[in-house]
Amino acid sequence: MLARVAAGSDAELVARCRAGDAAAWNELVERFSRYVYAICTQGFRLPEHDAEDIFQDVFTRVYTHLDGLRDDDAFRPWLAQLTRRACIDHLRAGARESPVEDPEPPDLDDTLSKLDEALTVHEAMATMPDNCRDILDRFFARDESYRTIGEALDLPAGTIASRISRCLDKLKARLEETGAANRREDG
Amino acid sequence: MTAYPHDELGRLIAALPPAPAGWVTAAQELPAARATIEGIVTRAVADAAYRERVLADLESALAEAGVEPTPPILEELRARFRSG
Numbered sequence: 001m002l003a004r005v006a007a008g009s010d011a012e013l014v015a016r017c018r019a020g021d022a023a024a025w026n027e028l029v030e031r032f033s034r035y036v037y038a039i040c041t042q043g044f045r046l047p048e049h050d051a052e053d054i055f056q057d058v059f060t061r062v063y064t065h066l067d068g069l070r071d072d073d074a075f076r077p078w079l080a081q082l083t084r085r086a087c088i089d090h091l092r093a094g095a096r097e098s099p100v101e102d103p104e105p106p107d108l109d110d111t112l113s114k115l116d117e118a119l120t121v122h123e124a125m126a127t128m129p130d131n132c133r134d135i136l137d138r139f140f141a142r143d144e145s146y147r148t149i150g151e152a153l154d155l156p157a158g159t160i161a162s163r164i165s166r167c168l169d170k171l172k173a174r175l176e177e178t179g180a181a182n183r184r185e186d187g
Numbered sequence: 188m189t190a191y192p193h194d195e196l197g198r199l200i201a202a203l204p205p206a207p208a209g210w211v212t213a214a215q216e217l218p219a220a221r222a223t224i225e226g227i228v229t230r231a232v233a234d235a236a237y238r239e240r241v242l243a244d245l246e247s248a249l250a251e252a253g254v255e256p257t258p259p260i261l262e263e264l265r266a267r268f269r270s271g
Binding site: 020022025026029030033034035036037038042048052053055056057059060063114115117118119121122125136137139140141142143165168171172175176 | 190191193196197199200201202203204205206207210211213214215217218221257258259260263
């Protein structure tokens with residue numbers, strides 16, 4: 001697993017949520033919504049309507065059990081475990097008539113490891129200037145075309161590819177600054 | 188340094204597409220929803236007719252109070268009435 005790019009920031013956010021800071025809660029949901037969504041839909045391959053129930057259930061549990069989290073720096077693995085357990089409970093409940101011994105897909109650990117790495121990359125992206133963050137997210141995560149991106153950001157479509165390339169260089173440098181890339185090669 | 192070639196970075200960014208906006212908003216509204224639940228329960232304790240109306244249609248009670256009646260919120264409201 002990669003080291004965290006923004007060590008400590010989750011702990012600060014969790015502490016603010018625990019203190020009743022509404023903006024912090026919004027930020028926490030925003031920061032981790034993709035991760036929870038991906039665990040449900042990619043890790044467990046759940047259909048959207050099932051994933052939605054679990055998504056809401058997970059954030060409800062986070063909100064109600066945040067006081068019980070012993071180590072705020074461990075929020076991310078705790079959230080992953082909560083989501084994993086919620087998915088398993090859901091699959092077991094749905095398979096009451098023909099119980100399955102192990103509802104976890106065989107490649108689950110690999111998928112979760114990849115998602116964890118992806119979250120680290122997204123966290124590094126979050127520390128980049130808006131223009132880079134936006135263009136990378138639109139092209140890769142939202143699968144928007146050069147034309148759509150150009151229209152949305154008021155940029156000539158012919159410059160999008162080079163801008164993406166430059167932003168990827170910056171992102172790579174940012175990950176290398178934090179040592180995440182080195183640990184990745186080692187690990 | 189080859190740990191993060193561009194195509195790999197692209198794959199990792201793409202691995203986390205945004206969750207549907209409505210899901211995110213509903214989760215962000217949880218604290219307000221819980222405060223609303225408290226208000227509904229408190230009022231139901233004091234007003235038997237209101238309690239009957241709420242118990243007959245939890246979803247409408249929440250919607251009237253401006254809360255998205257997601258399954259976890261509905262379950263929480265049910266639990267509050269069961270325990271109270």
